[in-house]
Every structure is written in C-alpha cells, then in structure tokens.
Amino acid sequence: MARPLSRRTLLRTTALAATATAVSAAAAGRATAAPGAPGPSTNAVGAAATAFTTVAPSAWTVRPFGLEEVTLGPGVFADKRRLMLDHARGYDVHRLLQVFRANAGLSAGGAVAPGGWEGLDGEANGNLRGHYTGHFLTMLAQAYRSTGERVFADRIGTVVGALAEVREALRRDPAVLSVEGRFGRAAEQVRGSHRYVDLPAAVLDGSPALTLSAWVRPAHGAAWARVLDFGDDTTRYLYLAARNANGVPRFAVTTSGPGGEQGLDGTAPLPLDRWSHLAVTLDGTAGTLYVDGTAVARDTALTLTPAALGPLAHHWLGRSHFAGDPVFAGAFEEVDVFSRALTGAEITELAGRRAVDASTGRGDLASYAFDETSGGTFADASGRGLDATLRRTWGGPSHPGFLAAYPETQFIELESMTGSDYTRVWAPYYTAHKILRGLLDAYLATGDDRALDLASGLCDWMHARLSALPAATLQRMWGLFSSGEFGGVVEAVCDLHTLTGKAEHLALARLFDLDRLIDACAADTDVLDGLHANQHIPVFTGLVRLHDETGEERYLTAAKNFWHMVVPHRTYGIGGTSSGEFWRARGVIAGTIGATTAETCCAYNMLKLSRTLFFHEQDPAYMDHYERALYNQVLGSKQDRPDAEKPLVTYFVGLAPGHVRDYTPKQGTTCCEGTGLESATKYQDSVYFAKADASALYVNLYSPSELTWAARGVTVTQTTRFPEEQGSTLTLGGGPAAFTLLLRVPSWATAGFRVTVNGRAVPGTPAPGGYFGVFRTWRAGDTVRVLVPFRLRVERALDDPTLQTLFLGPVNLVARHPSTELLRCALYGNAGLSGDLLPSLTPVAGKPLHHTLDGVGFAPFAEGTEEPTHAYFRRSEPRVVFGTSDSGVANPARGDGVTLLDEIWAGAPFGSRSALGTRVRATVADWVAAGLLGGADGDRVVRTARNASYAP
Known part of the structure; x- marks a missing residue:
C-alpha cells in the first residue's frame, strides 16, 4: 500500500517533473506558422478531471494549469467572480454544517440550515442534504487558489475541522448533549440526530396504575413525535406524543393497534423551545392528561390498564414504534414513572419543582433527572437500577470512515430498491461525491491532512459497502433514476487514488460501472433518449479518469462517442442540454424548447467532460463547445447583482419565448446552485493548457488573464475586452524560451483570423476550427496580436430550420421582449457581400454587443438580468x-x-x-x-x- 504523499512532496514532485520534461530553448528566429499545427488527433492520453489534480499521470500529453497559475484580468469573468467571492467571504459556513452536526448529535450552536434542498425540511424530506456543503468547500478551495486570500483558507479549516468532529461522533456510541434545563441540566435530542433513550424492559413492572411525568422542551412541531412509547410493535403499546395530527398532546393505550386506541387529547399545542410539563395518570378506568399542572383531558371509561399490555419489548423516550413517525426533537428533563395515580395536587406540585424536592419524591418505577454531562447512559434514581441508554434509531455506521449529513439508512435501502422514489432515497452516492470532491479540493488547496484523511476514509467506507454486493445489485442500483445517481464520484475516487495509491480505491472506482450504458456508447449506439441528463454526463468524465488509471480503452471510447451524441445533436445554441432534466431523441431541438430546458448542471458537467477529453485528443471541437457554453449559458446563469444569502444561479434556463430566468430556484441550494458556486470561481481553468513536455502552449480562450508558466520561466499576459473586442494581445515576460504558441481559431471565425508578432504578420492560413501555431524563441516584451473579426450569423434548430438563434462571433444575442409567442425576424434585407447579417441590426450607442432589430432589443445571453428573453425566433x-x-x-x-x-x-x-x-x-x-x-x-x-x- 502506498503512503499518501504530503502536499509539499506533491508540489515538489510536480515541479521536478515539469523541469525534467521541459524542452531546451531553440535558437531565436523569425516567427513562422508551425508545421503540423494540431487538428483532431486519435492519441489517447491521461487527463486531469479538475483543475485541482496535482499529480499528473505520466501518459498525459497535455496538462492544465492550476488556478493559482492563471490570474483573471478585468472583464466580465472577473466581475461575475467578484460577486461570488463576496458571497463566499460572507456566508456563515456553520449553517452548512448544521445538518452534519445534527446527524452526529452535536450542537449546531444555533446555526440554521440554508433551506431549499439543504436542510431537514427540504424537498423529499431533505434527502439530499450535505451535497451543498461539498460544493461550497470546492468553491472555497478554488477561491483560495485563485486569490490567495487567507479568509478562504480559514473557512476551509472551519468546515474540515467540523466534519472531522462529526465523523468522530458518528463512529462512536452516541453521547449526551447536555444543555441548560428547567431546573438544572437536560439532555438535548437534536433534530436530525435520530437519537432516543432506551429504557430497560422492566419499567412498568405489570403495574395496574400509573403516572407518567416529564419535562420536555419541543424544538419542532412535527406530528406524532413521541415523548415516550412503551410497546412491542404497532399493535400493543402505550404512548405519550407531544403533538398528534391536530397539533396537541395525546396519550393512548391499545392492544389492537391504532383502531383500538383509548386516548386522551390535549386542547392546545405545546409551545416550541419552551419547557412544558406533561403528565398522565391511570387508575383503573380513569385516565387524566395534564399540561403544566392543569388537567386538560379526562376519561373515566377506559378499559385498558398498563397491566393489560403484559410484558413489553421496548420502552423508549423520543422514538415511535411507527417507522414513519419522526424522532422527538428537543430536550428531556425529569422523567418519572410512578406505580400509582398521583392526585391533581401532586401533579401541580411536580409542574413547579424537581421530583426530588416534591412531596411525591422520585418515581418509584423509574426516575431520570438527565443531569449527566457526558457519556451515553442516564442514571435511574428510583432505586431499581434501571439505567437508560442513549441510542440511534439506525444503530451506527458499518465502517468508521462513514461521513454524511443523514444516517446510513439511505445507502442501505438503495441496495434493495427496484424502483425510484426520491422521498425515500435521493441519490446518496451523489451526495457522497460532492462531499468527497470538496474534501479533495480542500486538501489540494490548503494541505490540510484532515481533509485527505476524511476523503480516504469515506472511500474506504464506500468500498466496504459496495464490494460486498453482487454485481447484479450494483447494476440495478446505478440504473435507477435519481435514487441511483452518483454524480462524478468515479472521477473523484480516481483523483484520490493518485494521492493514496490504495488498491481499494481503484477497485471502488470500478464498482460504479453501468455496463449497459458503457457498452452501448463504446459501440457508438445512441441510447440517450429518455435518460436523465445530469445523472449521466459526469459518469463519462469518470470513465475517462478510470481509463487513465486502468488503461482500458472501452472507457475512453465510450466517453468520446457519448460526447458526440450530445454535441451537437442534443445541444441548444447557448451550449446547454436537456429538457426537463432529460434527453429526448437525437436531433430534436425545436421539439424540446420550453421553460425547463438547459439544466445548468448539465452545462457545468459538459464543460468538464470536454476539457477532460481534450487532454486525450486535442480536437478543437471540444474547445469550441467549451467556449460556447462558458461564454453563454454558464456566464448567463449567474445574476449580475450581489446577495449575501443566495449565490443567484439558475437551475433551468428556459428557452421558451419570453422566459424570465429564476436565479433563486426552489428556495436555493439546488444542485445547479452548487455547481454555480464552482463555475463562478474557476472561469480561468481552461484559458491555457501546455503540452506535457512543455514544447507548446495552447491558448484556448481569449480572456483577460496572466499565466505564470514556471516550467518555461515565462509569463503570458493577455489583454483584451473580448468579446466586446474582436481580438486579443498577448505579451510575453521572462524567457528566453523556445516553444510553439498554439492559438485557437474558433470554428465561427470565418471572417478572417490574423496574427502579428511584434507588429509583423505571421504567414499562414489559419483554418476555422483548428489551432494556428507560432514557433519562435520567445523573449520578454514579445507581443502577439490576434485579430478575430466577428460575423453575425444564425444557427438553425436541427429539426426545424426556421427556428433560429443569433450569434455575433461567440456571443449568443437574445431578444428582450415580453411576448410569450415566438418573434418573427427577417435578416437578409441588408446582408452584405460577405454574408454578414450584421447590417440588418442597429447598434445601441454606448452598449457594446447590444443591437435593435425592428424596434426589438438584442443583448448578450451572458448578461444576468431578469428581463424576458427570446433565445430562439422564427425566421420569416x-x-x-x-x-x-x-x-x-x-x-x-x-x-x-x-x-x-x-x-x-x-x-x-x-x-x-x-x-x-x-x-x-x-x-x-x-x-x-x-x-x-x-x-x-x-x-x-x-x-x-x-x-x-x-x-x-
């Protein structure tokens, strides 16, 4: 087993490798077009799954630069990122940690979960909680690597430290959370901790009469949460609930299930977050329910006594025998059980003081003061020695590496599911991936060994669970819509494997294979119709990384074929894909236009896949798509205003006429807002790539930025207002260094592409949809000017050529108009001999890239406004x-x-x-x-x- 490398060793190893493979500087000479400038290639090489991978496989022929090596200059990317960085600096990370701490029974210090999907009351019972914390960690890591600001590293440390405490609490028996009580100390049962108090079986001791007395402080208004429940199952039991279906306290006893309950109901709800005294007395046929010393319900015709129940298997405080009922959330203090029915005066006395100080004394059947401040047992003061034990309803994790914001039960239940039901199980391995990715990124950004230990332990736990399952079970699990979704976990596990070298981690990555999908795509058989889009895109990024680790060509072939099934056959003009989260038939674009098109997560993951495939095959089409989606959907998914509480990122980007973008979907913290956190803090991750031998530098995007290329001892400063400016200027610093500068020629650059070096034209004919190579020995001060004239053009929907969208260079221009009907536009009237349609539009003075056509305004999709837009129009x-x-x-x-x-x-x-x-x-x-x-x-x-x- 390989020992994990320290961050210092990783960085030193990377630097040495870069130095060793650097090509010696060649003699200076006049700049010329490099022979054999790359086009599509079939060479398959290893790829980094993210900008954070520090150790590159030796087979890589192209490598990315780290976020710390590329600095964003002034422009639209820096402006959008600034909004997200402000959000990252100010948001209270303890709110994200609340659900993790709750699951472990730890105090959240008053922090309130964000809401939306990230909380106990979120959609589908909060079954995806924890995912957003992983995204947030990745954002913080990217922000720290990009800016070096200590605040981001400190926040990473806070989150990682808290998660370490959570895992430690989960791996041991539950311990009391002692809080201030009504009289002294009390035991807090945190909502979401699934903890209850287990009393010994002899509590009732066959007594025909009974008094139950308890001080409780409910923290949540859920119906049917039990203060206590003594019984065998859902047939024979007695219980005291803080709230029934009508929100008031209820006592009931039955030997024939719910239909045979004899009960007492209160008249008003118990107040939340305040202490209340509950008591029930049973004496023969009479029963009385008291709240705060006052009788609120009485029945003198009861036929069931506690003795009629006989011996019972379970005696629980806080837990119900009905699996669907919630666990009591709140605090217990002074729970006493008496073998007689106390008088009203005695109950009133207990409602004002401790039992030990009252005339009744402590309960003679059982008495718990909950004064304990540590440990997991509660002393019985009745003299009967019936000490109680704090337990979890789900027991505990199957492996000490388990880390989640909910019990392991979601993972366990998935193993037997045959159909999807996200209210029961909602993508637990997807959530595990987000946490794992965030921890890996935190480690690579700060070197915090706790983060690597947590990530490694999480994968150890996953391997222990999944390796024990039959292959058929795994195939069934991963084929389930939503419940079986696992996101980019394979990519993250492979990245972890490069750090740990543990065989179990590589074995784990292969346990997520969905063979029927891999085999179909490897055979270039399009089976995407009807599949959940974002469930499957990151699968293929993982397959590329799995190919890197195993050399199995099937994985890489499947990923490449899959990409071409999506681009262009299921891709909208803005670069997005999916309709209502799903793919439809190949080539159907116009037929899927609606309000729920282009899920933003899909764009994020297609960028990642395109980038990863480029490291294997330098096909410029990958970067053409990257530019399209980045400059349009991804930029446009972030609203152009600050907000302390929400990241303001779209979920769907509706392409229906007159659609207004929703930047706070589902009350926040959705999957797309999570990926939006990441997208807005890594805009620079693909501006430049380098050949692994440092012989060439790819300039993929024309974006204001500065690259520090340590392997060659040079800097490249790119100055541009692109896309407002139709070109860019690159200035070299450092050197001398001989290498080829590979300048991307976008496929849309049909109006010319010209390059000068130090004012002199570089010969050659750059072809749209390729790279133009310039080789020389570069010296400080060398200046490269790239001119890329834009043309106005239309792109037609594959299934309806009259449905079109408008582009000026890389920029998707969308109409802003309140109509919800397709606008009809004519563009040929003033077309020039060049074929450029731009003369048909009227530019708006002082607003670059803004135009009007027949009185309708057109603006870049990337502008994050809430104006109704028309991405597509009817050509007439x-x-x-x-x-x-x-x-x-x-x-x-x-x-x-x-x-x-x-x-x-x-x-x-x-x-x-x-x-x-x-x-x-x-x-x-x-x-x-x-x-x-x-x-x-x-x-x-x-x-x-x-x-x-x-x-x-």
Missing part, C-alpha cells in the same frame, strides 16, 4: 429582397424548410457583386428546374439582385 423572410430592393416575389421554401434566400446566401462570402449574381442565377435555375419557382418570378429575382446595392 416572406419575399425575396436584396439590399433595399424588393423583387415582389414570395420567398419559396423546400420541404426541409430551407428557402431560396437561404440557399443563395449559403454561398457567401462573395468577392464581388458579379460573384453574387452568378450564385443567384445558378440557384434560381435549380429551383425553377425543380418546380419550386416559376420562370417569370425567377427572372424578377435575378434582375433585382443585379440592380441592388450591397454592404461590403
């Missing part, structure tokens, strides 16, 4: 128009929706009016021959085109 070009000349001829369309004007302008750019005229004549002739256009109308179209004037 009713007549054949060239420039300002209208032919008067209706614009005909083929059966696939492509119009005559579409066909003509598909030939752009045109070098001259003559070239355009040639295209018009040829296209018209084809359409006339096909019977799509009359001959006379065709002649009018040709004449109009010949006489029209055009923009360049």
Whole structure:
C-alpha cells in the first residue's frame, strides 16, 4: 500500500517533473506558422478531471494549469467572480454544517440550515442534504487558489475541522448533549440526530396504575413525535406524543393497534423551545392528561390498564414504534414513572419543582433527572437500577470512515430498491461525491491532512459497502433514476487514488460501472433518449479518469462517442442540454424548447467532460463547445447583482419565448446552485493548457488573464475586452524560451483570423476550427496580436430550420421582449457581400454587443438580468429582397424548410457583386428546374439582385 504523499512532496514532485520534461530553448528566429499545427488527433492520453489534480499521470500529453497559475484580468469573468467571492467571504459556513452536526448529535450552536434542498425540511424530506456543503468547500478551495486570500483558507479549516468532529461522533456510541434545563441540566435530542433513550424492559413492572411525568422542551412541531412509547410493535403499546395530527398532546393505550386506541387529547399545542410539563395518570378506568399542572383531558371509561399490555419489548423516550413517525426533537428533563395515580395536587406540585424536592419524591418505577454531562447512559434514581441508554434509531455506521449529513439508512435501502422514489432515497452516492470532491479540493488547496484523511476514509467506507454486493445489485442500483445517481464520484475516487495509491480505491472506482450504458456508447449506439441528463454526463468524465488509471480503452471510447451524441445533436445554441432534466431523441431541438430546458448542471458537467477529453485528443471541437457554453449559458446563469444569502444561479434556463430566468430556484441550494458556486470561481481553468513536455502552449480562450508558466520561466499576459473586442494581445515576460504558441481559431471565425508578432504578420492560413501555431524563441516584451473579426450569423434548430438563434462571433444575442409567442425576424434585407447579417441590426450607442432589430432589443445571453428573453425566433423572410430592393416575389421554401434566400446566401462570402449574381442565377435555375419557382418570378429575382446595392 502506498503512503499518501504530503502536499509539499506533491508540489515538489510536480515541479521536478515539469523541469525534467521541459524542452531546451531553440535558437531565436523569425516567427513562422508551425508545421503540423494540431487538428483532431486519435492519441489517447491521461487527463486531469479538475483543475485541482496535482499529480499528473505520466501518459498525459497535455496538462492544465492550476488556478493559482492563471490570474483573471478585468472583464466580465472577473466581475461575475467578484460577486461570488463576496458571497463566499460572507456566508456563515456553520449553517452548512448544521445538518452534519445534527446527524452526529452535536450542537449546531444555533446555526440554521440554508433551506431549499439543504436542510431537514427540504424537498423529499431533505434527502439530499450535505451535497451543498461539498460544493461550497470546492468553491472555497478554488477561491483560495485563485486569490490567495487567507479568509478562504480559514473557512476551509472551519468546515474540515467540523466534519472531522462529526465523523468522530458518528463512529462512536452516541453521547449526551447536555444543555441548560428547567431546573438544572437536560439532555438535548437534536433534530436530525435520530437519537432516543432506551429504557430497560422492566419499567412498568405489570403495574395496574400509573403516572407518567416529564419535562420536555419541543424544538419542532412535527406530528406524532413521541415523548415516550412503551410497546412491542404497532399493535400493543402505550404512548405519550407531544403533538398528534391536530397539533396537541395525546396519550393512548391499545392492544389492537391504532383502531383500538383509548386516548386522551390535549386542547392546545405545546409551545416550541419552551419547557412544558406533561403528565398522565391511570387508575383503573380513569385516565387524566395534564399540561403544566392543569388537567386538560379526562376519561373515566377506559378499559385498558398498563397491566393489560403484559410484558413489553421496548420502552423508549423520543422514538415511535411507527417507522414513519419522526424522532422527538428537543430536550428531556425529569422523567418519572410512578406505580400509582398521583392526585391533581401532586401533579401541580411536580409542574413547579424537581421530583426530588416534591412531596411525591422520585418515581418509584423509574426516575431520570438527565443531569449527566457526558457519556451515553442516564442514571435511574428510583432505586431499581434501571439505567437508560442513549441510542440511534439506525444503530451506527458499518465502517468508521462513514461521513454524511443523514444516517446510513439511505445507502442501505438503495441496495434493495427496484424502483425510484426520491422521498425515500435521493441519490446518496451523489451526495457522497460532492462531499468527497470538496474534501479533495480542500486538501489540494490548503494541505490540510484532515481533509485527505476524511476523503480516504469515506472511500474506504464506500468500498466496504459496495464490494460486498453482487454485481447484479450494483447494476440495478446505478440504473435507477435519481435514487441511483452518483454524480462524478468515479472521477473523484480516481483523483484520490493518485494521492493514496490504495488498491481499494481503484477497485471502488470500478464498482460504479453501468455496463449497459458503457457498452452501448463504446459501440457508438445512441441510447440517450429518455435518460436523465445530469445523472449521466459526469459518469463519462469518470470513465475517462478510470481509463487513465486502468488503461482500458472501452472507457475512453465510450466517453468520446457519448460526447458526440450530445454535441451537437442534443445541444441548444447557448451550449446547454436537456429538457426537463432529460434527453429526448437525437436531433430534436425545436421539439424540446420550453421553460425547463438547459439544466445548468448539465452545462457545468459538459464543460468538464470536454476539457477532460481534450487532454486525450486535442480536437478543437471540444474547445469550441467549451467556449460556447462558458461564454453563454454558464456566464448567463449567474445574476449580475450581489446577495449575501443566495449565490443567484439558475437551475433551468428556459428557452421558451419570453422566459424570465429564476436565479433563486426552489428556495436555493439546488444542485445547479452548487455547481454555480464552482463555475463562478474557476472561469480561468481552461484559458491555457501546455503540452506535457512543455514544447507548446495552447491558448484556448481569449480572456483577460496572466499565466505564470514556471516550467518555461515565462509569463503570458493577455489583454483584451473580448468579446466586446474582436481580438486579443498577448505579451510575453521572462524567457528566453523556445516553444510553439498554439492559438485557437474558433470554428465561427470565418471572417478572417490574423496574427502579428511584434507588429509583423505571421504567414499562414489559419483554418476555422483548428489551432494556428507560432514557433519562435520567445523573449520578454514579445507581443502577439490576434485579430478575430466577428460575423453575425444564425444557427438553425436541427429539426426545424426556421427556428433560429443569433450569434455575433461567440456571443449568443437574445431578444428582450415580453411576448410569450415566438418573434418573427427577417435578416437578409441588408446582408452584405460577405454574408454578414450584421447590417440588418442597429447598434445601441454606448452598449457594446447590444443591437435593435425592428424596434426589438438584442443583448448578450451572458448578461444576468431578469428581463424576458427570446433565445430562439422564427425566421420569416416572406419575399425575396436584396439590399433595399424588393423583387415582389414570395420567398419559396423546400420541404426541409430551407428557402431560396437561404440557399443563395449559403454561398457567401462573395468577392464581388458579379460573384453574387452568378450564385443567384445558378440557384434560381435549380429551383425553377425543380418546380419550386416559376420562370417569370425567377427572372424578377435575378434582375433585382443585379440592380441592388450591397454592404461590403
């Protein structure tokens, strides 16, 4: 077994490896286009799953830079990140820890869980609680690595320290949480801790008469939480509940289940967070219920006595025999059981003082003062020696590495589930992944060994659970929608394995294989229709990492094929995917437009997968998609205003006409807000990559930033207002160093791509959708200027070419209009010979990238506003128009929706009016021959085109 490396060793090892593989500087020379600049490659190499991986597999041919190596410059990314960093600095992390501390029976110090999905009262019974804490840890780690601000490291330390305390509390027998009581000390039963007090079996001792007396301080108003429940099962029992279905106290006794209960009900609810005295007296046929010394219910016709129940198996304080009932949340003090029915005066006396100080004395059957301040037992002062024991309803973890914000029961129940029910089990391994990822990122950011120990222990526990299950059980589990979702756990486990070297961790990663999905995708068989999108995208990032660790090609092949099933076949213009969280049939875009399209988590995970695949195969298509989704959906998912309580990130991005983005979905703390925390603190993670041998530097994104490339002793400062500016300037520092600068040529860059070095043009013809290489010995002060002219273009929905979305370079321009009907737009009227549609729009003065068309405003999708937007519009070009000349001829369309004007302008750019005229004549002739256009109308179209004037 390999010993975990310390952070210092990791960083030193990485630096030495980078130095050893660096290529010697070549002789200085004039900049030239590098021969063989990379296009798509089939070379499969190892990949880092996140920016935090510190140890790179030796097979990697491309490596990312750490967040600390790339500094964001002024611009839209820095502005969005600043909002999230302010949120990270100010949010009370103890609120996130409340659910973990509750699960372990620890005091939360008054902290209140955030709400939404992150709390005991969240959706589906709070069954996903704990996930958001993992996201928050990752955000803090990214923020610390990006800024170096100590506040983020301190907050990481607080969270990690608390989680260490939680795990220690979970792995030992429960211990009393002593709090101030009505008279002295009391025992707090934290809501969510699932703890109760177990009394010995002889408590009632067959007594025909009885008094139950208890001081309680309820902390929650849940119905049917028991103060006590003595019984065998759900047939023979007596109980005292703090609240019944009507919210008032209830005592009941039965030998035939709920239908045979003989009961006493109070008249008013017990106040929350205040001490109340409850008492019940039973004497023959008479029973009385008291609240704070006053009789509130009496029945003189009871037929059941405690003796009629006979010997009972369980005597519980705080727990019900009905599994669906909540465990009592609050505090106990002074619980006494008497073998006689006390008088009203005696009950009134007990309602004002300790039993030991009252005329009654302590209960003769059992008496618990709850004065203990440590340990897990409570002394019985009745003289009968019936000491009670503090227990958990679920016992305890099956392995000491267990760490969660809820009991292990969700994991256990999943193993026998055959259908989905997220109110019972909601993705426990998904939640485990978020916690694991956060701990790994915390360790790599701060070197806190506690975080690595917690992460390693969590995986040890998962391996212990899952390795004992039959393969068929695992396949069934992972195939369940939602309940079996496990997120990116395989990726995180593989990253942990690079740190620990433990064979069990690699074995664990393989236990999450969903073979039917892997095999189908490896065979390039598209089976995505109907699958839950975000449940499966991170699966494939994990498979890529599993390939890194095992060398099994099936994993990598499946991931690459899967990516191409999503892009472009299930991808909207903004770069997002999914409809109502699910995928529909391949190629159906227009048919899925609605209010619940493009779940934000999906965009986050597709970015991660694209990035990871690029380390294996430097296909520029991966970075084209990365740019599309980052500059549009991901940026636009963050609202442009501060908020101390919420991260203000979208869940769905509705693409229906007039949709208004919801930046606080489901009251906050959803999966997408969690990934939003991460996205907004790692915008720079893919701006630059380097070849593993340091022979080349990839510039993937044109973003204001500064790279420190220690392996080559250089810095690269990128100065730009992109995308407001159509280009970028890169200035080299340090050196000299010989390497190839690989500049990405976006696939949309069809209007030209020019590069100068120190003012001199670099020869070569950059091809859109590739990288343009410039090799030289770089020296301090060298300046590279990249010009990338934008064109306005439309992208058509795959299943309906008349449904279109508008782009200016990489920027998706969306209409802002309150209508909930599709807007109809015509764009060819002022099209230039270049084919650029921009002359049809009117720029808005003083607002870069803002335009109007027929009085409707168009703005970048990335702007996080709450204005109603139209990402898609209906293209309507009713007549054949060239420039300002209208032919008067209706614009005909083929059966696939492509119009005559579409066909003509598909030939752009045109070098001259003559070239355009040639295209018009040829296209018209084809359409006339096909019977799509009359001959006379065709002649009018040709004449109009010949006489029209055009923009360049």
